[in-house]
Amino acid sequence: MTGLPDPGARDIRGTAEFERVAQFYRRWHEPAFGEVSGAASPSAAPDGRAIAFAGEVRADLEGRPRFRLCVADGSGIRRLTGADTADERNPQYSPDGRTIAFTSDRETSGVQQLMLADAASGQVRAAPAVDGTVEYLQWSPDGARILLGVAGLGADLAGGEGSGGVVRGEREELPGWIPETDSGVSGEDWRSVWLYDVAGRTVERLPLAGRNVWESAWCGPDAVLAVTSPSPGEGAWYTADLRRVELSGVDEVVYEPDRQLGWPAASPSGRRRAVVRACSSDRWVVAGDVVLLAEGRTAKVETAGVDVTQLQWLDESRLAFLGVRGLETVAGVYDADREETTELWSGATTCGDRYPVASFLPDGSAAVVHSGYSVPPELAWLRDGKVETVASLRHAGSDYVGETAGEVEPVEWTAPDGTGIQGLLCTPEGEGPFPLVVNVHGGPVWGWRNQWMLGGTYVRLLVSRGYAVLHPNPRGSSGRGQEFAEAVFGDPGGADTFDYLSGIDALVARGIADPKRIGVTGASYGGYMSAWLITQDERFAAAAPIAPVTDWHSQHFTSNIPFFDELLLADGPHGTSGRYRDRSPVTHAGRVRTPTLLIAGAEDRCTPPGQAVEFHNGLQLAGVPSVCVVYPGEGHGIRSFPAVADQGARLLDWFDRHLSLPEAS
Known part of the structure; x- marks a missing residue:
């Protein structure tokens, strides 16, 4: 039976389905209200005895969680700051371990500014405010300065961060009739680098005129290594270059790539520099090859088959990295003097959020937020090839989810052209065949990993209700090298279509999936493929595209990343035929x-x-049952409660409504 009397109703509060889903989330989160239940941005103490991190704290199921400055050590977890309403992020230990720099919006909601906490006492002092919101920070090797990556208050979030503005909501009260305006680039759209002088307690902006700085890192004591472009528009990131910028503002181009760049890093002296080059879909979602720049030479670093997602120099010769290889997460070190790579750890579980991240120490150990589908988040060290747990964030609510959300297993199958495809399959208790929902990941250059949230909160909801959920990593996914990732470019909705369909066939053949009860969902590129697949194959009993692209022409002229669709389609929007028309779901x-x-x-x-x-x-014109739901205040994906519960109720009702077989007579 279905739970919503009308799937198109605007307000479904009070319905049995909404209450069932809301109860699921309450049982999940309520036991940890007021406590630290999640973690991000781990930072290793220099002595290896503690991990600072941003601890996720929920007081209720309203809005999004806030984060508090926390430390995990042998005695457990302690908060370093008071229990007010501030949102605190980006902790980093100073080189001497005495101070933790972090950001907080305690002065203006949504606007992150630099703060410094005494690591022993927790006493906090504020740095002078910068003009914008701080997105990331890094101590200089000598601890004398802190680099601040600052976004103007009119800048965009990347798609992987949820899109929309970096500061959500109105920044000033205006009458309701005041219009929205857009005249192109404004002064508040730019990203820049600021420097905080620790002894003098002053901040100043790095004088780099006419360049938008997407990412930056110290390059010796007197320069910065920066990924830059001449425009602050989100689409300009796709053609950004790498520059060395002296603190005086004098800059030089050190690398002009033919792909996208991320994770710039330099040795303490700045003599050696590295960056990740990759075919990428979204800023901050970069996994690819490591390029080493030293002594006027450019070389690709051997990383043992890993698509690298983070870089950190341990000293003048050793470069630590983290990344994905197939369904594994891998940590390693490249010795530039010996030109040798050593793998430090690999595992089927993982660390980080969108991609693996860690904080390394000179001995190669790394502080991480470790998790798996059946392993709630925990603060841990990667040491001697093993995961050493420091403090688990497990609680009664996560136990409940673990008991109801089934199991996960790696799966492999072969596409019609002979390409091997990998994925993760979540199954409920009991024997198949199960109704199957195919969950298509975004990007397309990204990939499912065995992590606590896996494909989002609604995945565990589906499995708890009796659905199997397949998470394919088709061509275009990360973890299989750049050739595999680039295979979807110029051919979206082409060969990758059959990567999904053959995966369904494989599960039907194994008796896991019921061929009469197949659904599909996904967000972003996953939303596109959810819409595209139902135009190409009639096997799907229901679909739920989230944040989709359905018309590449209108996408190009209304999106903030128009360069990307030209890159993905290998075509131009000015015409009446070609891939912009042929590969648009709305065309079909x-x-x-x-x-x-x-x-x-x-x-x-x-x-x-x-x-x-x-x-x-x-679809309505074609006589196909269709409901369109648009959430106010939400960006690229639904992330705030109670909208998350509303989405979950609508998804479950839709699949229950259309994937259930008629009762036997």
């Missing part, structure tokens, strides 16, 4: 027979909500 809406639930965020600048509306209207 007339052939769809699959009931479709479309979900979007009203503030999504990456894949604007009009994309969901267009496909919904096309």
Whole structure:
């Protein structure tokens, strides 16, 4: 039976389905209200005895969680700051271990500014405010300065961060009739580098005129290594270069790539520099090859088959890295003097959020937030090839989820052209065949990993209700090298279509999936593929695209990343034919027979909500059951409660409604 009397109702509060889903989330989160239940941004204490981190704390199921400055050591977890309403992020130990720099929005909600805490006493002092919000920070090797990556208050978040503005909501009270305006680039859109002088307690902006700084890192004591572009528009990131910028503002280009760049890092002296070069879909979601720049030479670093997601120099010769290799997470060190790579740890579980991250010490050990589908987040060390748990964030609510969300297993199958495809399969208790939902990841250059949240909160909800959920990593995914990642470029919705369909066939053949009860969902590129697959194959009984692209032409002219669709399609938008038309789901809406639930965020600048509306209207004209749901205040993906519960209720009802077989007579 289904839970919503009307799937198109605007307000579903009070329905049995909404209450069931809300109860699931309450049982998950309520036992940890007021306590640290999640973690991000680990920072290793120099003596290896503690890990500072941003601890996720929920007081209720309203809005998004806030983060507190915390430390984990042998005695457990302690908060270093008071229990007020501030959101605190980006902790980093000073080189001497006495101070933890972090950011906080305690002065203005949503605007992060630099703070410094005494690591022993927790006493906090504020640094002078910068003009914007601090996105990241890094101590200089000598501890004399702190580099601050600052975004203007009009800048965009990356798609992987949720899109929309870096500061959510109105920054000033205005009458309701005041219009929204856009005249192109404004002064508040730029990203820049600021430097905090620890002894003098002063801040100043690095004088780099006409360059937007997406990422930066120290390059010796008197320079910065920066990924830059001449425009602050989100689309300009795709063609950014790498520059060495002296503190006087004098800059030189050190690397002009043919792909995207991320994770710049330099040795303490600045003599050796490194950056990750990759074919990428989103800023901050970069996994690829390591390029070493030293003594006027450029060389690709051997990383044991790992697509690298983080870099950190341990000293003048050793470069630590973290990344993905197939379904594994891998940590290693490259010795530039010996030109040798040593693998330090690899595992089927993982660390980090969008991609693996860690904080390394000179001995090669690394502080991480470790997790798996059945392993709640924990602060841990990667040491001697093992995971050493410091403090687990397990609680009664995570135990409940673990008891109801089934199991995960790696799966492999072969696409029609002979390409091997990997994925992760979540299954409920009991014997198959199960109703199957295919959950398509975004990007397309990203990849599912065995982590606590896996494909989002609704995955555990689906499994708890009796669905199997397949998470494929088709061509275009990270972890299989750049050739595999680039295989989808110029061919979205082409060969990768059959990577998904053959995965379904493999699970049907194994008796896991019921061929009459197949659904598909996914967000971003996953939303695109969820819409595309139902135009290509009639096996799907239901679809739920989230934050989709459905019309590449209108996407190009309404999105904040128009360069990306040209890169992905290897085509231009100015014409009446070609991939912009042929690979758009809306072009083929007339052939769809699959009931479709479309979900979007009203503030999504990456894949604007009009994309969901267009496909919904096309399906309605074709006589296909379709509901379009647009959440106010949400961006690229639904992230705030109670909207998360509302989305979960609608998804479950939609799949229950259309994937259930008729009762036997």
